[in-house]
Amino acid sequence: MRRSSLAAGTLLTTLIQKQWPHEAVLISDEPLPPYQRPPLSKDYLAGKTARESLYLRPHSMYENAGHRLRLGERVERIDRVNKTVELSDQSTLGYDRLVLATGARVRRLNAPGADLEGIHYLRDIADTDALRSQLSPGQRLVIVGGGYIGLEVAAIAVKGGLKVTVLEAAGRVMQRVTGPEISAFFLAKHRDAGEEVRLDTSVIGFEADDDGHVAGVAVADGSTVPVDVVLVAVGITPETALAESAGLPCDDGILVDEYVRSGDPAILAIGDCTRHRNVFFEQPQRMESVANAVDQARTAAATLMGDDKPYDAVPWFWSNQYDVRLQMVGLSKDHDERVVRGNPRDGAFAVFYMREGHLVAVDAVNLPIAFMVGKKLVYQHRDVDAEALSDPDIELKSLV
Numbered sequence: 001m002r003r004s005s006l007a008a009g010t011l012l013t014t015l016i017q018k019q020w021p022h023e024a025v026l027i028s029d030e031p032l033p034p035y036q037r038p039p040l041s042k043d044y045l046a047g048k049t050a051r052e053s054l055y056l057r058p059h060s061m062y063e064n065a066g067h068r069l070r071l072g073e074r075v076e077r078i079d080r081v082n083k084t085v086e087l088s089d090q091s092t093l094g095y096d097r098l099v100l101a102t103g104a105r106v107r108r109l110n111a112p113g114a115d116l117e118g119i120h121y122l123r124d125i126a127d128t129d130a131l132r133s134q135l136s137p138g139q140r141l142v143i144v145g146g147g148y149i150g151l152e153v154a155a156i157a158v159k160g161g162l163k164v165t166v167l168e169a170a171g172r173v174m175q176r177v178t179g180p181e182i183s184a185f186f187l188a189k190h191r192d193a194g195e196e197v198r199l200d201t202s203v204i205g206f207e208a209d210d211d212g213h214v215a216g217v218a219v220a221d222g223s224t225v226p227v228d229v230v231l232v233a234v235g236i237t238p239e240t241a242l243a244e245s246a247g248l249p250c251d252d253g254i255l256v257d258e259y260v261r262s263g264d265p266a267i268l269a270i271g272d273c274t275r276h277r278n279v280f281f282e283q284p285q286r287m288e289s290v291a292n293a294v295d296q297a298r299t300a301a302a303t304l305m306g307d308d309k310p311y312d313a314v315p316w317f318w319s320n321q322y323d324v325r326l327q328m329v330g331l332s333k334d335h336d337e338r339v340v341r342g343n344p345r346d347g348a349f350a351v352f353y354m355r356e357g358h359l360v361a362v363d364a365v366n367l368p369i370a371f372m373v374g375k376k377l378v379y380q381h382r383d384v385d386a387e388a389l390s391d392p393d394i395e396l397k398s399l400v
């Protein structure tokens with residue numbers, strides 16, 4: 001038994017491919033079969049992709065394989081003693097194994113006026129539909145948060161003819177996930193496209209017009225930014241309430257081992273909701289990425305089939321903003337040296353992050369070869385010659 005969406009859908013698909021001989025029930029409080037979220041701030045928001053193309057598989061595929069999807073229903077409680085879950089329609093389902101793939105929810109701003117009409121968040125298809133319906137040319141859009149999602153939406157909105165202001169509390173964009181060279185490149189890209197991007201700018205509240213619709217965003221320096229539509233994109237928190245109330249160990253994520261087992265051997269957890277062990281890292285990690293959801297789903301499939309394979313994937317991520325594809329691999333936060341290959345002015349370059357002589361992460365801007373080579377080098381945990389990485393006359397492939 002499992003829960004939507006991306007991680008759960010991938011798990012079910014993997015079990016079908018591996019001819020797992022049992023029945024699974026996938027329960028999701030969303031009314032749709034499992035789907036991909038990345039296009040929600042990219043092509044789907046831009047109106048370039050149909051809703052159905054977001055689905056991992058058609059609904060019928062799961063049911064033809066003998067499994068059930070219970071959509072639009074919420075799991076309210078887990079009874080670990082009797083091995084049952086209670087659903088929002090008051091029914092109860094028994095389980096032998098339970099997989100929690102509850103994802104994450106958006107962090108809401110706790111500021112006066114934060115619930116005014118016209119203030120949007122972005123996590124699911126309904127959120128994107130609601131936001132897209134408000135994005136008309138000439139409108140003023142304020143985006144609170146200069147992370148991936150805020151910046152991706154900013155790029156789509158500018159192309160759609162809106163006037164966009166991004167308000168970021170930190171001193172640079174995407175500060176949580178990348179180094180200063182990449183932040184500087186994207187800041188310039190967004191400003192050159194006509195956005196107003198204000199750094200070190202904290203939002204302290206929202207002002208309403210006479211109809212109760214948002215009309216202004218108040219910031220800490222005392223000024224107010226006039227606005228028609230607001231998107232708040234200030235991060236997510238893992239959805240752990242169900243696990244916590246069932247007494248499963250959680251710490252900013254459901255704690256799971258490298259086989260994605262929670263504190264209860266009958267319960268696994270995968271995807272954004274977990275803080276997990278990956279044999280690749282010394283410390284447990286929490287990730288918010290498709291690659292993690294997919295790789296953990298595969299680990300869960302192996303665990304359910306008794307073919308225990310520890311989770312050892314190198315994390316990777318991507319973002320599309322304007323004509324730029326950013327590809328990232330590894331975790332850069334503890335690096336002690338950065339090496340830049342190429343020139344940001346050319347629009348294609350990479351930053352290699354080293355720790356104690358070996359490569360721990362790569363951020364590649366329109367340079368897929370750096371991402372591909374970097375993925376191998378990070379996985380191999382190899383010492384790498386920093387000078388060779390930055391030397392354009394040395395082919396990256398020769399370093400693997």
Ligand SMILES: Cc1cc2nc3c(=O)[nH]c(=O)nc-3n(C[C@H](O)[C@H](O)[C@H](O)COP(=O)(O)OP(=O)(O)OC[C@H]3O[C@@H](n4cnc5c(N)ncnc54)[C@H](O)[C@@H]3O)c2cc1C
Pocket residue numbers: 003004005006007008027028029030036037038039040041073074075076101102103104122123124149239242270271272273287288289290291293316317318319320
């Ligand atoms: C706008 C956007 C853009 C993104 N872009 C990228 C990108 O470019 N690259 C990338 O790698 N990642 C991206 N991500 C992140 C990626 O989509 C997530 O990491 C991934 O969806 C995590 O999958 P998951 O299955 O763990 O969680 P989710 O996909 O969030 O699924 C969790 C599901 O569980 C349901 N649920 C929760 N509690 C209950 C309950 N009690 N009962 C029933 N159902 C419940 C939720 O409603 C949801 O449907 C993006 C995310 C968003 C929102």
